[in-house]
Amino acid sequence: MEETHQKPHAIFVPYPLQGHVNPSVHLAIKLASKGFTVTFINTHSIHHQITAASAASDIFAAIRESGLDIRYATVSDGLPVEFDRSLNHDQFMAALLHVFSAHVEAAVEGIIQSGTTPEPSCLIADSFFVFPSKVAKKFGLKYVSYWTEPALVFTLYYHIGLLRLNGHFGCLEAREDAINYIPGVKSINPIDTTSYLQESDGSSVCHQIIFKAFEDVKGADFVLCNSVQELELETILALKTKMPFYSIGPVFPIGFTKSLVPTSLWSESDCTQWLDTKPPGSVLYVSFGSYAHVTHDNLVEIATGLLLSEVSFVWVLRADIVSSEDPDPLPSGFREELGDRSMIIPWCCQIQVLAHPSIGGFLTHCGWNSILESIWCEVPLLCFPLYTDQFTNRKLVVDDWKIGINLCDKKQITRVEVSRNVSHLMSKKTGDNCRNEIKGMKKRLENALRPDGSSEINLDQFIKDLKFSIQKKSGATLGGNKDRISNGT
Incomplete structure (x- = not known):
């Protein structure tokens, strides 16, 4: 027919x-x-x-x-x-x-x-x-x-x-x-x-x-x-x-x-100029997506762990990341102590940031779009699933595909473990296994x-x-x- x-x-x-x-x-x-x-x-x-x-x-x-x-x-x-x-x-x-x-x-x-x-x-x-x-x-x-x-x-x-x-x-x-x-x-x-x-x-x-x-x-x-x-x-x-x-x-x-079609639910900040000042692969991108929430205690541990790691980072911190009623949940003095080491923004065009050569890792909630985009940009993942499919996505990333590691191995997040795993992923020596694996994954997507x-x-x-x-x-x-x-x- x-x-x-x-x-x-x-x-x-x-x-x-x-x-x-x-x-x-x-x-x-x-x-x-x-x-x-x-x-x-x-x-x-x-x-x-x-x-x-x-x-x-x-x-x-x-x-x-x-x-x-x-x-x-x-x-x-x-x-x-x-x-x-x-x-x-x-x-x-x-x-x-x-x-x-x-x-x-x-x-x-x-x-x-x-x-x-x-x-x-x-x-x-x-x-x-x-x-x-x-x-x-x-x-x-x-x-x-x-x-x-x-x-x-x-x-x-x-x-x-x-x-x-x-x-x-x-x-x-x-x-x-x-x-x-x-x-x-x-x-x-x-x-x-x-x-x-x-x-x-x-x-x-x-x-x-x-x-x-x-x-x-x-x-x-x-x-x-x-x-x-x-x-x-x-x-x-x-x-x-x-x-x-x-x-x-x-x-x-x-x-x-x-x-060409706008899809973002929030105005996007442009951090390109700041990223341009950083060496290749030296910056950690941090985002927990558009909807999931983080508890205040966990956010404080993650923030303090990032500070202890001494790694440069861009952090997309939605105004409602903890609650719509808590617009600035970061520890007191956190931004001042970081100086020029970080850029904290409310939202961005994620694919533009991930594609920037200075980005060397992605601390993510394991949303499926984020995982696919990260693979395409050959950026290994630091996994912190929050709800729904993200726990299963984490399994694929860490256990099956070996293109990322867990932020914390236990349910209780500690700043020491956050700092250690951030450093592990971003280090050229210890993070290379994930980087090598993700190159092969990118090829599969391209093919x-x-x-x-x-x-x-x-x-x-x-x-x-x-x-x-x-x-x-x-x-x-x-x-x-x-x-x-x-x-x-």
Whole structure:
């Protein structure tokens, strides 16, 4: 059967957190460059933050001038724009669980009824949403689930029923021995699973989202994953036996430079001039991402450990890193004692900093985007996971790939151990093992993105399969989707 000549039109809904919006914007641009029309839907809150930081009323205006057909819309997440989502995490998650779907459904219906051309043919939505398969089915769209974390985390959540059945999750006294029955995963210790899988109480709003989202994802027609086949081969091959699963990462801005599309939720400080004064590989970059919080005690130990290490560093210290109500949690006199040894800023363009030759290490919360960006820049990692997927990401970095070390080996952080491990990573002598390993990892990422690389082949195959599926369905009744993912557990 011939491929359809109609241009695919994807309605794209990213999860409203910085670490999900970034790879979603870059995937939208990549699909548009391959002939898609994309209607990208941000929440009012995310849109407000981005435009306040960048003064761009339509974030895709500049990229549209290059000829790409990306349209832009916003919807409410169910909360007032001025509501502090970081300080009220549970209320924010509850809105995404119970309210957000109605706003998305109304927006999708409005786009379809507007008579826009080409007619929307698929819904691309973050895998953590609980509603996409139902909305897609209602409007006769193909559902593409977009997973922005490693395949290992996806398969742990996907097999949550197996973990429960075997007593590793969902009981008061969960087993502590290794988990060795997940398809495509050799063995993993419970302490290396995500934070939500380590909790005995599975009744939180975040647990409800995970349970419902991974029921919903079984209704997806395709799953795209921001990982690389060669990095997680056995896990990805096992998932491909259960569903149409395509590893297409790393999803970066074109050329790994600052994107034409603003995505940052805060104004970015430029530390290039300061970095230019430092020797190659001498500066530690410190950032705990866009959302996770650090306790005040841990922050004081980390700050004091950095001071003791005598290493130069750039520290991205969000105003709400401890709490929105504690805007300056650093020890008294800390900034003055550092002098010109450090630069402490509220936010930055991370890929620009990591790509600077003076950066020699990255103290990170182990967010997946940060790990991929660090590999691309050949910057070894000092790992301090805080919550969700970050504990599993740490396992990949430290135990499997050997491209980083732990900030502290125990739950209790001490300034002495922080200082010792910072010095260990930044030293040319002791940190060279990680630096050598990360060069090989960078090569795998580069190879995956070549025209004949696994990620490019997988993305092209997805587009081909999607077009064929749309054409095949064009004569079917509304919502008559038969090619759905099986339960798989």
